[in-house]
Amino acid sequence: MESSSPLNNRIILTGFMGCGKSYFSKKLSEHIVFNSYDTDSMIEAKSDKRVKEIFATEGEEAFRALEKDIVQDIITLDNVIIATGGGFPIYYDDICSLGSVIYMDIPFDDIVARMNKRDFIQRPLFLELDKARELYETRKAIYKERSHFQLDASQNIHAMVHDTVEFLFD
Numbered sequence: 001m002e003s004s005s006p007l008n009n010r011i012i013l014t015g016f017m018g019c020g021k022s023y024f025s026k027k028l029s030e031h032i033v034f035n036s037y038d039t040d041s042m043i044e045a046k047s048d049k050r051v052k053e054i055f056a057t058e059g060e061e062a063f064r065a066l067e068k069d070i071v072q073d074i075i076t077l078d079n080v081i082i083a084t085g086g087g088f089p090i091y092y093d094d095i096c097s098l099g100s101v102i103y104m105d106i107p108f109d110d111i112v113a114r115m116n117k118r119d120f121i122q123r124p125l126f127l128e129l130d131k132a133r134e135l136y137e138t139r140k141a142i143y144k145e146r147s148h149f150q151l152d153a154s155q156n157i158h159a160m161v162h163d164t165v166e167f168l169f170d
């Protein structure tokens with residue numbers, strides 16, 4: 001990859017809610033010394049509202065519009081790792097032009113096993129388990145298609161960092 005390409009300068013993490021994008025972003029940033037960002041936090045900072053609040057008061061469509069607006073901020077950032085909300089690559093089909101997209105692939109049941117009560121409460125689309133599972137099933141193929149690399153996110157953190165660094169810099 002060319003060093004001037006956004007593929008080298010921006011690492012975009014995608015995957016279903018609760019797969020560990022924000023945590024992995026921070027861990028990876030310790031190894032490759034890129035700053036780490038999070039699209040949900042960017043939306044919250046801009047709107048001065050929590051994601052949960054936006055869903056409750058303005059609805060999902062309004063949230064998706066704010067999420068799309070964040071693209072304008074993302075393209076100004078270099079040498080960054082960006083953890084995206086679980087719906088980002090579903091609603092923004094050109095995500096692969098923004099950077100190296102790494103899809104964190106992990107079975108639904110593993111996600112549920114790792115989550116605590118607060119993780120569920122914070123996520124409006126995870127309140128009903130059956131619906132969340134259905135959403136996971138419909139999104140899985142899209143995550144794969146709109147990515148440059150599929151990372152096995154059931155592995156331990158060291159193996160995940162290793163595989164990612166190998167993909168990015170080998």
Ligand code: S3P
Nearest residue numbers: 016017018040085086087123124
């Ligand atoms: C969403 C995922 C959430 C957040 C919002 C919608 C989704 O982010 O953006 O609740 O549609 O999957 P996380 O993936 O960080 O939970």
